[in-house]
Amino acid sequence: MWKLVIADDEPKIRRGIENILNWNKFNIDIVGEAEDGELALEVIQERTPDIILLDINMPFLNGLNLLQRLKEINNKSIVIIISGYDDFSYAQKALKFNVFDYILKPVNKKSMEDIITKAIYKLNEIERENNYLQWINKQVTENIDVLKKTFFSEWLNNKLSDDEVLREMEFFKIDFGKNIGITVIKIVDKLNIEIIDKKWNTELLEFAIANLLNDKFKESNVKFIFADDKKNVILVSKIDDMFEWITLGNQLEVEISKYLKCNVIIEQANVSSGILKIKDAYLTIRNSVNEKKKCSPMALLTIKYIEENYYSNNLNINDVSDRLEVTSSYLSKLLKKETGSSFIEYLTNIRIKKAMYIMEDPTIKIYDVAELVGYSNQHYFCRAFKKVVGFSPTEYKRGK
Numbered sequence: 001m002w003k004l005v006i007a008d009d010e011p012k013i014r015r016g017i018e019n020i021l022n023w024n025k026f027n028i029d030i031v032g033e034a035e036d037g038e039l040a041l042e043v044i045q046e047r048t049p050d051i052i053l054l055d056i057n058m059p060f061l062n063g064l065n066l067l068q069r070l071k072e073i074n075n076k077s078i079v080i081i082i083s084g085y086d087d088f089s090y091a092q093k094a095l096k097f098n099v100f101d102y103i104l105k106p107v108n109k110k111s112m113e114d115i116i117t118k119a120i121y122k123l124n125e126i127e128r129e130n131n132y133l134q135w136i137n138k139q140v141t142e143n144i145d146v147l148k149k150t151f152f153s154e155w156l157n158n159k160l161s162d163d164e165v166l167r168e169m170e171f172f173k174i175d176f177g178k179n180i181g182i183t184v185i186k187i188v189d190k191l192n193i194e195i196i197d198k199k200w201n202t203e204l205l206e207f208a209i210a211n212l213l214n215d216k217f218k219e220s221n222v223k224f225i226f227a228d229d230k231k232n233v234i235l236v237s238k239i240d241d242m243f244e245w246i247t248l249g250n251q252l253e254v255e256i257s258k259y260l261k262c263n264v265i266i267e268q269a270n271v272s273s274g275i276l277k278i279k280d281a282y283l284t285i286r287n288s289v290n291e292k293k294k295c296s297p298m299a300l301l302t303i304k305y306i307e308e309n310y311y312s313n314n315l316n317i318n319d320v321s322d323r324l325e326v327t328s329s330y331l332s333k334l335l336k337k338e339t340g341s342s343f344i345e346y347l348t349n350i351r352i353k354k355a356m357y358i359m360e361d362p363t364i365k366i367y368d369v370a371e372l373v374g375y376s377n378q379h380y381f382c383r384a385f386k387k388v389v390g391f392s393p394t395e396y397k398r399g400k
Contacts, residue, residue, distance in 0.1 A: 001029040002123060005047060007040035008055035008082060017053060020112050026120060037061025041069055049077050051119050056083045067097040078119050148172055149226035156282050157229050179239035180271040182281050184232050185209055186289045190297050191263035208260055209233045242361045246354055250308050265292050270357050299338040302331055310350045313376045317343040352388040359397050366393050
C-alpha cells in the first residue's frame with residue numbers, strides 16, 4: 001500500500017482528512033500524523049511516506065521551512081500543500097520546492113479525490129521507472145564483462161570519440177594505474193594448417209586462447225580480454241611488475257603451443273602516457289602483427305625464435321638455422337629479404353625494445369637491464385641502445 005502522512009496543526013482538519021475518503025479504495029494507509037513542523041519532520045523520516053499532506057502554516061517549523069529540510073535530506077515523497085486563502089502566497093512560494101500540487105481549505109471530497117488520483121498515477125509512473133532502472137542495473141551487473149569487452153572493441157575499432165571513451169571509463173570505473181599493457185595475439189593459419197584441417201577452426205582457437213588468458217589472469221581485477229574485428233585476441237591489463245609483463249609474451253606462446261598445439265604471433269606494447277594512448281599503441285602493434293603475418297612460414301618461424309630467445313646472450317643465427325634445419329646462409333638471406341633487417345639488426349631491435357619497456361621502472365639499474373635483454377657487457381648494450389634510439393640509456397631514463 002501507499003503510505004500517507006498528514007501534517008496540520010488543526011485536529012479538526014486532520015480528522016476531516018482521515019474521514020473524507022475511503023483511503024483503502026486508493027490503496028493508501030495513513031501511517032502518521034503531526035501537529036507541528038518539527039514533529040512532522042520526525043514522522044516523515046521514521047515512516048518514509050509516499051504522500052505528504054502538508055499544512056503550509058504550522059507552529060515551530062512552518063511548511064516552507066519543512067520543505068527546505070526535506071530537500072536537504074533528499075526526501076522523495078509527493079508533497080501536497082494544504083493552504084487557506086490567506087496563505088495562498090506561501091503556497092506559491094512552495095512551488096520552488098517541486099511540490100506536487102496544492103489544495104485549498106476547506107477541503108472538499110471532490111478536490112481531494114481528484115488530487116489523490118493524480119498523485120497515485122504519478123506514484124505508479126515513478127514505480128514503473130524505478131522498476132525499469134532496477135532491471136537495467138541488473139542487466140548491467142549480470143553482463144558487465146560483456147559490456148566492457150564491447151566497449152573496448154568499439155573503442156579500438158575507432159567507433160568512439162575520446163569524450164565517449166572517458167565517459168565509459170568512468171561508468172565502468174576502470175582504472176589501470178600509470179602503466180598499461182596491451183598484448184595482441186594473432187593465429188597464423190599458414191603455421192597451423194595441420195591443426196586447423198583436423199580438429200579446429202580459427203574461431204574455436206580464438207575462443208580457446210581467450211579462455212587460457214582468462215585462466216592465467218584470474219587473480220587480476222584489472223584486465224580485459226576480447227577479440228577485435230581483425231580476428232586478433234586482445235589483452236589490456238594493468239602492469240604491476242614490468243619485467244613479469246615483458247616475459248608474458250614468451251609465457252603465452254609456450255602455453256598456447258603446449259595446450260592448444262597452435263602457433264601464434266604475439267606483440268606487446270606498454271602505455272604510460274595516459275589512457276587515451278591505448279588505441280594508438282594498439283594500432284601500432286596490430287600493424288606490426290599484420291606485417292609479420294605477410295612473411296613466409298620459414299621467416300616467421302625465425303622471427304618467433306628470435307623473439308622467444310632474445311634474452312640469451314649467446315643467441316646467434318646458427319642456433320636458429322639448426323633448429324629449423326636449414327643453412328644459416330639461407331636463413332640470413334631470407335630474413336633480410338622479408339624484413340629488411342639482418343639477423344643481428346633484428347635481434348638488436350627486439351632487445352632494445354624490451355629494454356625500453358624495462359626502463360619504465362625508474363629504480364632498475366642499467367647493468368640489470370643489459371643482462372635481462374641478453375647483453376653480458378653493459379658498455380656494448382649502451383652502444384647498441386644509442387645506435388637504435390639515438391641517445392644513451394641514461395639519457396633515455398632521465399627523459400622519462
